[in-house]
Amino acid sequence: MVFEFEVQGGDFATAGNASSQIKKILKQLNVDHRDIKRIVVALYEAEVNIVAHAFKGRIIANIDTSEVRIRLVDEGPGIPDIELAMQQGYSTASSEVREMGFGAGMGLPNMKKNTDEMHVTSVVDKGTTVELIVFINQPTT
Amino acid sequence: MEAKSFHHALKVRDDICIGCTHCMTVCPTEAIRVRNGKAVIIDDRCVDCGMCLRNCPVKAIHIEHDDFKKIFDFEHRVALVPAVLSGQFPEDITVAQIYSALMELGFTAVYEVEHGVEILLEAAKRFVKNPAANQPVISSFCPAIVRLIQVRFPALTENVMLLKPPLDIAALHIKKLYTDKGINSDRLGIFYITPCAAKIAAIKSPVGEEWSPISGVINMDFIFNKIYKSIKQNGKSESCYLPKIDPLTSEGVMWSLTHGEATPIQGRCLAIDEIHNVIDFLEKLENEEIDDIDFVELRACDESCAGGVLAVANRFLAVERLKNRAANLPSVSGPIPSEMSEESIVRSKEYLINHIAIDDVNPRSMLMLDENMAEAMKKMNQRNRLLKSLPQVDCGACGAPNCQALAEDIVQGKAGIEQCFFIRNRQISSGKLNMAGSTAIIESIWGKKKLKKPESENI
Numbered sequence: 001m002v003f004e005f006e007v008q009g010g011d012f013a014t015a016g017n018a019s020s021q022i023k024k025i026l027k028q029l030n031v032d033h034r035d036i037k038r039i040v041v042a043l044y045e046a047e048v049n050i051v052a053h054a055f056k057g058r059i060i061a062n063i064d065t066s067e068v069r070i071r072l073v074d075e076g077p078g079i080p081d082i083e084l085a086m087q088q089g090y091s092t093a094s095s096e097v098r099e100m101g102f103g104a105g106m107g108l109p110n111m112k113k114n115t116d117e118m119h120v121t122s123v124v125d126k127g128t129t130v131e132l133i134v135f136i137n138q139p140t141t
Numbered sequence: 142m143e144a145k146s147f148h149h150a151l152k153v154r155d156d157i158c159i160g161c162t163h164c165m166t167v168c169p170t171e172a173i174r175v176r177n178g179k180a181v182i183i184d185d186r187c188v189d190c191g192m193c194l195r196n197c198p199v200k201a202i203h204i205e206h207d208d209f210k211k212i213f214d215f216e217h218r219v220a221l222v223p224a225v226l227s228g229q230f231p232e233d234i235t236v237a238q239i240y241s242a243l244m245e246l247g248f249t250a251v252y253e254v255e256h257g258v259e260i261l262l263e264a265a266k267r268f269v270k271n272p273a274a275n276q277p278v279i280s281s282f283c284p285a286i287v288r289l290i291q292v293r294f295p296a297l298t299e300n301v302m303l304l305k306p307p308l309d310i311a312a313l314h315i316k317k318l319y320t321d322k323g324i325n326s327d328r329l330g331i332f333y334i335t336p337c338a339a340k341i342a343a344i345k346s347p348v349g350e351e352w353s354p355i356s357g358v359i360n361m362d363f364i365f366n367k368i369y370k371s372i373k374q375n376g377k378s379e380s381c382y383l384p385k386i387d388p389l390t391s392e393g394v395m396w397s398l399t400h401g402e403a404t405p406i407q408g409r410c411l412a413i414d415e416i417h418n419v420i421d422f423l424e425k426l427e428n429e430e431i432d433d434i435d436f437v438e439l440r441a442c443d444e445s446c447a448g449g450v451l452a453v454a455n456r457f458l459a460v461e462r463l464k465n466r467a468a469n470l471p472s473v474s475g476p477i478p479s480e481m482s483e484e485s486i487v488r489s490k491e492y493l494i495n496h497i498a499i500d501d502v503n504p505r506s507m508l509m510l511d512e513n514m515a516e517a518m519k520k521m522n523q524r525n526r527l528l529k530s531l532p533q534v535d536c537g538a539c540g541a542p543n544c545q546a547l548a549e550d551i552v553q554g555k556a557g558i559e560q561c562f563f564i565r566n567r568q569i570s571s572g573k574l575n576m577a578g579s580t581a582i583i584e585s586i587w588g589k590k591k592l593k594k595p596e597s598e599n600i
């Protein structure tokens with residue numbers, strides 16, 4: 001199943017809406033609550049990154065019985081050095097954003113921690129694409 | 142193990158229910174439908190918050206409690222009262238008068254629930270500080286909230302503080318006191334005076350506990366009337382028999398009020414009351430949008446137990462009275478009073494601490510469309526298609542709280558699409574349904590009466 005959501009850059013009041021919607025869908029599909037938690041925590045961070053760092057973006061969630069694959073495609077400044085951005089505590093967030101309680105530089109590392117696969121591609125001055133993959137209904141989990 | 146069926150003290154009285162939509166639209170878990178002109182509560186969705194009762198215009202929803210006469214089945218009859226009871230009475234009626242009236246009514250002893258706080262507070266602080274605990278720790282105090290988390294926020298069941306609330310600790314203490322004196326359970330009746338339906342449900346089908354030592358539950362509004370009458374009849378004579386009881390601590394008196402737990406438990410603690418506020422907060426907590434909080438106190442009622450459905454007094458006045466009462470009492474952390482009575486809970490501290498833990502709180506999500514994910518996906522597609530043909534006015538005329546709830550009922554085989562008035566109209570105009578068929582459907586939802594023409598009518 002495919003679900004799509006729009007995200008507005010700079011709109012902190014509605015940041016997290018797409019994550020909440022996807023969470024509701026996953027609950028209705030009876031996905032294990034521990035997997036839902038991993039997915040939603042990663043997605044929320046990625047959604048907030050669009051709000052905090054980009055102009056606008058789209059979230060495309062692909063759900064099937066063995067995996068949840070979510071692509072976040074944004075139009076924005078892009079990330080010049082992805083490896084650096086992935087480091088814990090690294091942040092270019094403005095002081096304004098920090099005052100709102102965001103910008104601890106833990107978003108990308110947390111996404112990595114909570115997913116089974118994560119792919120980031122970015123073109124400076126164009127935008128960033130983040131893909132989050134979480135395997136679900138695995139025999140061992 | 143948790144029971145498969147859930148006890149609910151809230152009952153709809155079919156002889157009074159007029160089959161409107163008030164309760165159905167306010168229920169925070171969409172647990173109500175209208176069938177045959179009566180509200181029907183879906184057992185495994187209801188969390189006993191009492192919202193439906195508060196909003197019923199004809200008082201058709203009541204809280205089933207035990208027959209008061211049941212106390213006389215026991216030789217020893219203990220009234221286990223929450224401090225919030227004393228907040229129900231005018232300032233000029235003393236706590237001693239209230240409790241002596243309870244003795245007049247037939248109890249042989251009165252014990253206050255919040256003595257349990259003297260045992261719990263320390264254990265709770267330790268639980269919250271434990272680095273192995275899932276942060277934030279969520280209070281296990283309000284049974285409506287524990288149930289809400291089980292059905293709507295399954296991931297957060299892991300955050301619930303796995304300690305008995307003061308009520309269960311106090312009840313266990315009483316049982317031990319009497320057992321130690323050689324009085325066994327069949328001679329001892331412990332009766333809890335409840336401010337709400339949720340506490341009754343917690344006693345009759347406990348979560349994370351095997352059984353409850355409480356023998357029966359009496360509604361607070363019922364006992365209030367009895368006590369008030371007794372005090373009025375006997376006047377305010379000084380000769381009334383005053384039961385000898387230990388004073389509560391100030392933390393104890395405040396415990397069931399908003400901030401009652403959050404204030405004495407150390408660290409960064411938040412207190413949130415009223416179920417919609419709690420739901421908003423839990424949504425955010427589940428996304429980990431909120432972090433670095435050690436403990437959250439969550440209560441289903443506005444102003445917590447002072448706003449319980451069975452409270453009689455205005456909740457703000459009750460809070461004021463309880464604050465006044467607490468102001469004159471010692472603190473839990475103060476020195477142990479020199480004249481500690483035989484019955485003091487502190488004497489059984491070791492035993493109670495050994496029995497304070499409860500089992501894991503298990504999720505029992507009611508949101509899923511099907512247990513099997515592939516099936517659930519099919520049903521979700523079907524639901525989304527149905528939603529497109531439904532009018533999205535959420536009128537409730539189908540007997541479900543909103544269009545989405547009807548669509549979900551349909552894919553689960555619990556309702557038919559023709560229950561929607563707009564769809565029926567389309568079916569009639571296309572010749573798919575006749576008037577008699579339409580009437581039969583309306584009657585199955587709203588009963589026969591509503592379609593009958595009253596004699597006075599001239600339209």
Ligand SMILES: Nc1ncnc2c1ncn2[C@@H]1O[C@H](COP(=O)(O)OP(=O)(O)O)[C@@H](O)[C@H]1O
Pocket residue numbers: 045049050052053054074076077078079085086090091092093102103104105106107108109128
């Ligand atoms: N969608 C994005 N567009 C542009 N830059 C981004 C985006 N996501 C992350 N970044 C960059 O990567 C840095 C680290 O991101 P993150 O770990 O989420 O920390 P934070 O958002 O707290 O700064 C950000 O400060 C920003 O410079």
Ligand code: SF4
Pocket residue numbers: 151167168169170171172173182186187188189190191192193194
């Ligand atoms: S008690 Fe609360 S959850 Fe149960 S039916 Fe009434 S409103 Fe719904």
Ligand code: SF4
Pocket residue numbers: 190282283284285286336337338339340440441442445446447448449450
């Ligand atoms: S806040 Fe108190 S009165 Fe209200 S439901 Fe919870 S325990 Fe009962």
Ligand SMILES: [Mg+2]
Pocket residue numbers: 045048049052103105106107108
């Ligand atoms: Mg971030």
